[in-house]
Amino acid sequence: MTLNPPPSQQTPHSPRRIPNRRVLIVGNYCHDVLIQNGSIVAETLGGAASFISNVLDSSSVSCELVSKVGHDFRYEVTHSPIVVPEKETTVFEAYFDLGIDGIGHADRVLKRVSACDPILPSDIPDSRFDFGMAVGVGGEILPETLEKMVEICDVVAVDIQALIRDFDPVDGAVKLVDLKESGFFHILHRIGFLKASSDEALFMDVEQMKQLCCVVVTNGEKGCRIYHKDDEMTVPPFLAKQVDPTGAGDSFLGGLVVGLVEGLSVPDAALLGNLFGSITVEHIGQPKFDLMMLQRVKDEVQKRKKQCNLSSSHKNDHNEFHERLSPARFSCVDSQLQPKLLVNGHSCDR
Ligand SMILES: Nc1ncnc2c1ncn2[C@@H]1O[C@H](COP(=O)(O)OP(=O)(O)O)[C@@H](O)[C@H]1O
Ligand SMILES: O=P([O-])([O-])O[C@@H]1[C@@H](O)[C@H](O)[C@@H](O)[C@H](O)[C@@H]1O
Numbered sequence: 001m002t003l004n005p006p007p008s009q010q011t012p013h014s015p016r017r018i019p020n021r022r023v024l025i026v027g028n029y030c031h032d033v034l035i036q037n038g039s040i041v042a043e044t045l046g047g048a049a050s051f052i053s054n055v056l057d058s059s060s061v062s063c064e065l066v067s068k069v070g071h072d073f074r075y076e077v078t079h080s081p082i083v084v085p086e087k088e089t090t091v092f093e094a095y096f097d098l099g100i101d102g103i104g105h106a107d108r109v110l111k112r113v114s115a116c117d118p119i120l121p122s123d124i125p126d127s128r129f130d131f132g133m134a135v136g137v138g139g140e141i142l143p144e145t146l147e148k149m150v151e152i153c154d155v156v157a158v159d160i161q162a163l164i165r166d167f168d169p170v171d172g173a174v175k176l177v178d179l180k181e182s183g184f185f186h187i188l189h190r191i192g193f194l195k196a197s198s199d200e201a202l203f204m205d206v207e208q209m210k211q212l213c214c215v216v217v218t219n220g221e222k223g224c225r226i227y228h229k230d231d232e233m234t235v236p237p238f239l240a241k242q243v244d245p246t247g248a249g250d251s252f253l254g255g256l257v258v259g260l261v262e263g264l265s266v267p268d269a270a271l272l273g274n275l276f277g278s279i280t281v282e283h284i285g286q287p288k289f290d291l292m293m294l295q296r297v298k299d300e301v302q303k304r305k306k307q308c309n310l311s312s313s314h315k316n317d318h319n320e321f322h323e324r325l326s327p328a329r330f331s332c333v334d335s336q337l338q339p340k341l342l343v344n345g346h347s348c349d350r
Contacts, residue, residue: 020128023056023063023257024153025049026145027135027162028116029081030090031074032246034284037097044285045075046092048135048159048250051286053079055254055276058289059298061261066123068116068140082123090116090138093172094246108245112138112172121148129153131257134191135250136162146187155192155260159253160200179204188212195253214266216273218252220245223274226266235270236322240278244285251287252277262301265308267318272297275325300324 032046049067056063057078065079070088073081091114098107118140132153134141141162150156163184166175176199179185188194189212196204198219209215210227218224223237255276259269275297280287304321 020130020154021064022061022129022261023131023133024124024129024149025052025056025063025065025067025079025133025135026119026124026141026149027052027067027133027159028090028119028138028140029067029069029073029075029077030092030116030137032285033091033093034244034246035093035095041096042244042284044246045077046246046285047090047137048161048247048253050077051247051250051280052133052135052254052257053077054286055251055289056258058294059254059258061258064125064129066119066125068119068123070114070116084117087116088114090114090140092137110174112167112174115139115167118142119145121145124148124152126152130155131261132156133253133257134158134162135253137165139165139167143183143187146184146191150187150190156190157193157195157253157257158188158191159249160194160196160204161249164200164203176200176203179209193256195249195256197249216256216270218249218273218277220248224252224270226270228266233267235267235274235318237274238278238322238326240281242281243283245281246284247286248277248280251280259301263305264301268304268308268321271318271321271325272301297325 027049028047029045029050030047032044034041034044047067049065053063053065067079067081068084069081071083071085073083073089090112093111093113095109096107115138120142121144124145129152132149134146134149134156146158160179163182164176164179166177167173168175188209191213193214193216194209195216195218198217201217206215206217206227210229214226214228216224216226221237221240223235225234226232252273256269256273259272264272279289300321
């Protein structure tokens with residue numbers, strides 16, 4: 001199977017005097033409230049952009065992040081958001097009444113109870129980037145935002161949740177609409193990757209989309225499946241003790257893009273996605289990746305690249321890469337970064 005990154009989307013005449021910046025992440029940070037049986041279990045920093053930048057920063061992949069928050073934003077973050085003083089930060093309540101550690105997200109009901117402003121094309125820098133990631137959670141990515149991203153990025157990866165979410169006008173419950181009805185469909189032939197969870201994949205025609213771009217469908221503890229043109233393959237998962245599924249798909253996408261930026265094939269990059277997704281479900285909120293684990297992963301990625309350059313027969317055998325990454329994954333101690341919550345402007349550890 002030859003699942004390689006789709007060809008550059010750059011137009012032939014766009015000037016390339018200045019080297020591209022690496023990765024552009026577009027999506028709002030949010031406040032996540034995890035609720036079980038009527039009680040708040042945790043309040044954490046959320047938003048796909050936060051989970052993804054955590055993976056990229058931990059993997060030393062330089063990224064720029066465009067995100068909007070309100071006057072009440074409570075977290076210290078590495079990539080400063082745009083503050084909209086007259087608005088509140090996007091808030092999601094996640095109800096886990098069947099348990100927080102179940103299988104995937106089947107038991108999670110999400111409500112957007114507050115929404116910050118959308119991200120406009122004018123909020124996005126005019127530079128060029130190798131990769132763009134359209135990763136809204138609360139409807140903040142507009143069709144014109146995605147259009148600007150495909151103009152300025154060589155390859156754009158999109159989380160389908162940025163395109164197909166609709167919100168109940170009364171209680172904010174998240175509903176999904178078919179991708180064809182989303183208002184984004186006309187741009188999708190210009191993107192490189194479309195990531196969907198298995199629940200979200202029901203809202204698109206995978207057969208049709210895989211002709212337009214590389215489609216990656218994640219499936220919780222079962223790993224993921226990649227579809228591109230006539231090729232498809234399953235990429236195996238890593239074992240994990242799930243504590244909270246929030247952010248798994250986001251960290252997956254972060255890992256996939258780290259792999260692609262490093263020059264891995266798509267299946268190998270998806271394996272990195274599975275690795276970061278599996279670590280994320282073992283934490284509430286943002287995971288802190290163990291430094292030794294990160295170093296071992298970096299070493300394995302370099303070895304893998306050399307191996308693939310030497311022998312084409314290794315290219316598609318990601319089982320071997322999986323076996324090499326597994327011990328690295330389990331060297332990760334179960335340390336947990338509790339995000340710093342600012343209460344009345346004072347930082348305190350939660
Ligand atoms: N319980 C789990 N055990 C191991 N890996 C998991 C588990 N849940 C998620 N993952 C990893 O994270 C990825 C994304 O998770 P998934 O739940 O499918 O996405 P989303 O958060 O978008 O619904 C999966 O493809 C898998 O690699
Ligand atoms: O869990 P996941 O589907 O990967 O992604 C989640 C979003 O669906 C949710 O809206 C947001 O509040 C979380 O912080 C996280 O980004």
